Amino acid sequence: MLDVSIRKRLDHFELDVSFQAHDEIIVLAGSSGAGKTTILQVLAGLTEPDSGTITLKGKSYFDGKKNSLPARSRNIGYLFQDYALFPHMTVERNIYYGIHKQTTENTGFIIEQLLAVLGISHLLNKYPHQISGGEKQRVALARALATEPDLLLLDEPLSALDEDTREECQNELLRLHELWKIPFLIVTHSRSEAEKLGDRVLHLKKGLIVNESRGTMKEIPVY
Template sequence: MLSVHIEKKLAHFQLDVQFAVGNERIVLFGPSGSGKTTILNALAGIIHPDAGGISLNDTVFYEAKKRPLSIQKRRIGYLFQDFALFPHMKVEANILYGVKQKGMTSQSPLIQQLLSVMKIGHLLEKYPTQISGGEKQRVALARALATEPHLLLLDEPFSALDKETKAQCHEIVIELHQTWSIPVILVTHDLEEAQKLGDRILFMEKGKIVRQEVNTGQKERLHST
């Protein structure tokens, strides 16, 4: 269980949110500038709250007046909007970047599973400049999951993709979540995407969660599979 309470003074408002996430997909939905990405960055340890607390199961990420847990120890996979692939590295090196200390190679069972699900095994020798936007998205997602995270954060990763590619990536996220059963938090301002991917949708305005909806359509789909 991920427990989140974040208070943070931002330029135009006070971010103050509190919520909990089980092994489900949560969508933070709202207009640009409402604090969604700030929440992801606080969870990842890129920034720190002014007050509150963040914990995942028995691991405390942040507690007021105590030293925050380092980014490296949080076991979080983070997929940024621009994918953040290293342009000078081939796809294989990008995927393996965060798991070298574990002795993983592209032949390791986990990496092979990710290559198969993402359908990117044929891209290993290419550079990011040589592949499409949808392929970059799948490579970046494989890199995030290769670290065997306990929490996956997705910051509008599909916004630049065409409709068909976006739909394919949505299905990949749903399939992987059903396999991994870890908390997933997705940021979007696309309501159709939120309704497709979220088990719950948290609606945000100016740093506050103004309402919450359980996605009944998503639940019905889950029970029918």
């Protein structure tokens, strides 16, 4: 379980949020500048809150600035909005990046499973500039999950995709979550996407959770 209670002073308001997440999809919704991405960055260890606590699976990630686990030591996958693929690396090398020091007996099986679910096995020898936006999103998702994280953070992962590709990737996210059974935190501006993907939707305004709702259209696609 993820347990978050944090405060951080931003330019125009103070971020002050508390929530828990089990093995579910939590969507962070709200207007631009409401603090959604900051929450992801704090959880990932890319920025520090002013105060509060963060625990994941009973392990303390943050409990005051003197007790803050560095980002490299947090078992968290992060899918950035621009995917952040390395242009000089093939798809295969991008996916394997970051797991060479923590390879387990299951690593090969996990990656094969990811390639199959995401349908990207045929892309392994290509470079990022040779594949489409939807394919880049799938590669970045495979890379984030290949490290076997305890939490996956996704910052508007589908915003740059066309409508048809976006729907396909939404379905893939739902199937992957059903397989991985870890908390997913997704930032989106799309109301329909929030309702389709989220078990719970946290609505933010100026750094506060002003409302919580349930996803109304979530249905795991079967293929």
